[in-house]
Amino acid sequence: MDTALDLFANVGYDAVPTSRIAREAGVSEGLIFRHFGNKKKLLEAIMASTERRLQEAFAGVIEEDEPAEVVRKVILLPFTIDENEYDFWRLQFKLKWDKEYYNPRLMEPLIQKLTVAFGGLQYRDPELEARFLEQILDTISTQILREGREAALPFRDLVLAKYGLQ
Amino acid sequence: MDTALDLFANVGYDAVPTSRIAREAGVSEGLIFRHFGNKKKLLEAIMASTERRLQEAFAGVIEEDEPAEVVRKVILLPFTIDENEYDFWRLQFKLKWDKEYYNPRLMEPLIQKLTVAFGGLQYRDPELEARFLEQILDTISTQILREGREAALPFRDLVLAKYGLQ
Amino acid sequence: MDTALDLFANVGYDAVPTSRIAREAGVSEGLIFRHFGNKKKLLEAIMASTERRLQEAFAGVIEEDEPAEVVRKVILLPFTIDENEYDFWRLQFKLKWDKEYYNPRLMEPLIQKLTVAFGGLQYRDPELEARFLEQILDTISTQILREGREAALPFRDLVLAKYGLQ
C-alpha cells in the first residue's frame, strides 16, 4: 500500500501498472490481487483512511472553543501535516478532479466549527466566511504539497494578519 | 482535438484510449497518429494554446491602469471564461499535478500587474499580496469549473468586499 | 525504383515500409501505388530486369568459344559487375532464400556453356564440374557484395590456378 500510494500520488493511478507496484514493493504481482481483489480496490484501501486522517488532523481544532483560537488553528492546520503523509494528501488532491473520489462532505465538521467561530467573532456571513477560509486552506495546502512547507510561510503570516491574528 | 480535450479533461489522459478518441471524434484511429505522431503529442497540441488563451484572458487586466480597477478585474476574471473553454481549463487544473505540464511562469504577467496595483494602493508587501490573490483566483476558478458560475458568486462578492471594492 | 532497390537490398523487403521508400525517394506515398499497384509489384518491377541483366553479364562468355577462355571468363565474371548494380545483386542473393523468387533456371545458359567447355577440356564429368564452378562463382559474388571487390582477389587467383589458368 505504501508503494502504491507513492506511485498513485506521484505518477498517477491510470499511469502506473500493477506490475510496477509489485516490483517496487518487492512482492509478486499475484499477491496484490490475492490481497486486494483488483487494482481499484487497492486504491480504495488506500483512500479508506481518509476520514480517519482528517479527523485526526481536525482534532486539535474541534476541541478548541475560543473563536479566535479556532481560526488561528485552522490557518496553521496545513503546516501540521506529517511529511510522511504528503503522498497521501497529494493523491487526495489529484483525485479531487475525479468525481468518483471527491467527497466534499468530509470537510463539513471543520466548516461548522469555523462557522460557529466566525459567528462568535461577529462576521456578517459566518458560513460563507468559513467556506472561504476552507478554500484558502486548500490553496495553502496545495502550495505546501507542491513546493514544501517553507514556501508557504509568507502566506500563512499574511492570512493570520488578514484575520487580525498574531 | 476537441474530442480529445473533452475526454482528457473529463476522463483523464491515461484513462482514455486513442481508440475512444477516434470513435467519438468520428475519425479513424490511424488519423490521430498520422496527424499528431503519438498520443502525447496530441495532448501537447492541445496544451500549446495555453499561453495564447491566458494572454487573451489577461488582456483586459493588462491594459487597465487604475490600481483598484486592476484588482477588481482580476477578481472577476474567472467569471469571464467562455463556457466553451471550461474543458480546456479543467484539463489545465488536472495537469497541474503533473510537474511536466505545470508552468508557473505563465502567471507572471498577471502577478506583476497586480504587484504594481497593490503598490499603488499602499499595501505593505505588494508582491506577496499579488501572489495571494492569484491563489484565491485559483480557488474561485476551481469552484466555477466544478460547480458552475452561480456557485461561485458569493465568493466573488466576499472577495470584492475584502479588497474594499464594490 | 532505385530507392526501393536500395532499401529492399540493404534493409529488407518486409522490414521497409512504403512510407519510407516514398520519403527517401522524394515522392508521395500515393504515387507508388498509382504506379506499381502494390508493394509486391514494386518488388517484381525491380526483379523484372534480372533476366536481362544476367544475359548482359553472360554475353561475353556466351560468345567465347575457346574452352579455357570460357572457364577463365566465367571465373572473372563476378568482378565485371558494375558497382552501381551491387544493390541489385544483393537483393537477388537475399531473395534466394524465398522460394518464390528463386529461379535456378536463369543460370542454365551459363551452365551449358561451361559444360561444353569442360567437355572440351576432357573433364570426367563436365556438367558436374560446371555446376560446381557456378557454386564457386556464387560464393565469390557473395564475398564481393559483402566485403568489396578487393577482398575477393586472392580467391580469384586461387581459382584460376586451380583450373590451370593464368
Place this chain on the structure above:
Amino acid sequence: MDTALDLFANVGYDAVPTSRIAREAGVSEGLIFRHFGNKKKLLEAIMASTERRLQEAFAGVIEEDEPAEVVRKVILLPFTIDENEYDFWRLQFKLKWDKEYYNPRLMEPLIQKLTVAFGGLQYRDPELEARFLEQILDTISTQILREGREAALPFRDLVLAKYGLQ
C-alpha cells in the same frame, strides 16, 4: 522458440507476426513478451545457441590431427548436421545478409585448424586454401539446406577428389 525458429527460417523474421508465432506454438501472445521481452530478443534467444552448435559441429574436426583427415572431415561436415537442425541453419544463412547477425569470427577455429592441416599438406598458401574450402562448405551447406542431402552428394565426391581424398 521452436515455432519461432521454424517461422523465422522459412517465412522470415520481419514477415512473421508474433501473433502467428503464438498461435502456431499454442500459447498466448502475451507469453512471448513476458518471456522474451520483445520480438527481437526472441530472435536473439534463438541465435544465442549458434556458438554452441558450431562448436559441437566442429568438435570432431578439432580433435583430429592427421592433416588429410582434417580436410576430409571438414568436407563431410555439412552432411553430419542433424535434420532437426536444418531450420536453425537456414535461419543462419538468411541472416547472413543482416550485418547485425553476421559474425565471421565464429568460423575462425575451423579456419585455423584447416590452415594448419593445409600447411602440413604443403599447400602454397595454407590460410587462403582454408578460407576457400570454408566457402565451398558454405556452398554445399546451402545446397543441402535447400535441396536436401542427396542432391549434394555429387559435389561432396567431386570436392573430395579435388583434394585427393577417397
Place this chain on the structure above:
DNA sequence: TATGAATGAGTATTCATTCAT
C-alpha cells in the same frame, strides 16, 4: 500466505492501400 507462469482483452502505433482532388 505467496509465487510466478499464463492469459486474453486491450493499447498505442504502423502500414499498405484508397481516394478525392
Place this chain on the structure above:
DNA sequence: GATGAATGAATACTCATTCAT
C-alpha cells in the same frame, strides 16, 4: 501524373487478472 489526407486491418507490446502450485 501527382499529391496528401484518410482508412482499417494488422502489429508489437502492455496490462489487469487468473490459477495451479
